[in-house]
Amino acid sequence: MGGVLVAVAAMLVSACSACSAGSTTTAGAAAQAALASLPRATPTVLASYYDQKPDWRSCTVPGFQCATLKAPLDYAKPADGDVRLAVARKKATGPGSRLGSLLVNPGGPGGSAVDYLQAYAGIGYPVEVRARYDLVAVDPRGVARSEPVKCLSRRDMDRYTQTDSTPDDQRETTELVDAYKKFAEGCGADSPKLLRHVSTVETARDMDIVRAALGDTKLNYVGASYGTFLGATYAGLFPGRSGRLVLDGAMDPSLPARRLNLDQTAGFETAFQSFAKDCVRQPDCPLGRKGTPTAEVGRNLKAFFGKLDAHQIPSGDADGRRLGEALxxxxxxxxxxxxxxxxxxxxxxxxxxxxxxxxxxxALSDTYYDRDAGGGYANLMFANAAVNCLDLPAAFDTPDEVRRALPAFEKASPVFGEGLAWASLNCAYWPVRATGEPHRIEARGAAPIVVVGTTRDPATPYRWARALAAQLSSARLLTYKGDGHTAYGRGSACIDSTINAYLLRGTPPTDGKRCS
Incomplete structure (x- = not known):
């Protein structure tokens, strides 16, 4: 089991959910209403939030400053209380005139933007970008340092991650459903109020408060994976306040959960095929040798997973965990x-x-789940489910619905399809009803927005980038022909120079530009 659209280390489990019937087509989704922009004027009731000034102090990580800002828990009822948002920045180093703030978000949902800034963006972004911008990160509500959602203890999370996610009979199906229920109940018990207010729309509104607190007239932003959905939502709500936005590894907000999950399943299959072709060219490939067809490589891996389903193997783990099919x-x-x-x-x-x-x-599984060497878990997976299950209705309501959908998922990925179909069930048991629905985002009136898609991206399939670029009225689609999740800062000089030119000089690429 796992979580979906996690840019920092991801796979699929809760997925951005949608349509409980699961039958909405792309054409049907495209006919849905677009996200409506908010009024240009800031409501008087929110003035105290917009008038905040950050009290910057040194972070525990040298070279960075930290602060805390407040946002209303419920934008419809600001008097009902606040959420505290953790903010960090790395000030522009110069030379050159300062261009303002550049917010960064690594995706998830559930990824810590503050950690991402301090571990990568603040030291790894291009020198010329760091010279001209204050790089800023905000942990979204419910994430990491911003009143994190919590669901399970360390030991319970260990058990959850080892639950068989390809049930062979009714007993195993019941065990999987019980695991999803226990996870959901834990989240509801720990954060009953917050759990109703961690939607992407609310987080996008929080970003506008942060923009104002930083003293910026417009928001400049680089978002990856789920961060593209967050950035596009901001543009849809505040098109007149949207500056230079880069949406890398784009999501399609018009799709229901079952379609999102199915597309992502196919994306993992595309990535696996690239891996398989590379593997058999290596002398130590355990799944085949030179000339072995990709389909056979997949069958060999699936057979290995089947063996682990029957008999787990030792891992040397200090907590006694053995390696089974799920991990x-x-x-x-x-x-x-x-x-x-x-x-x-x-x-x-x-x-x-x-x-x-x-x-x-x-070890690879632990990296994905954000489990540290001492056995503790960050709240990445808890926040991932909390946001996804609130943003859209559940992909499936019952195990029987999953069983009926298995052929489609297994066709999309013979290796991973079964597990990813069952992983899409978890929002069915969420203690809070979804507040969002699939919708288009047009952001009419926004400045040019750069949408980046990678042709063999496993987590955010390229078709999503094309779809988002078609929805956004000012989008410029930038394509990276290659492997991996997202493109900026991953080795393509063409991609990096194109995005740098946009961020530094405001020069967007020609729509449809391709890089390799």
């Missing part, structure tokens, strides 16, 4: 996000398949 599948899928991980997962599969040692695949 092994998570580890392999996590490696599909970045072709730089292919060697690691190949070695991990070798150890597991030939030496009965599951340590390598367990």
């Amino acid at each position: 092994a599948t998570t580890g392999v899928i996590a490696a599909m996000y970045d072709e730089g991980s292919w060697e690691q997962v190949r070695e991990a599969l070798n150890s597991a398949m030939k030496e009965n040692d599951g340590a390598g695949l367990l």
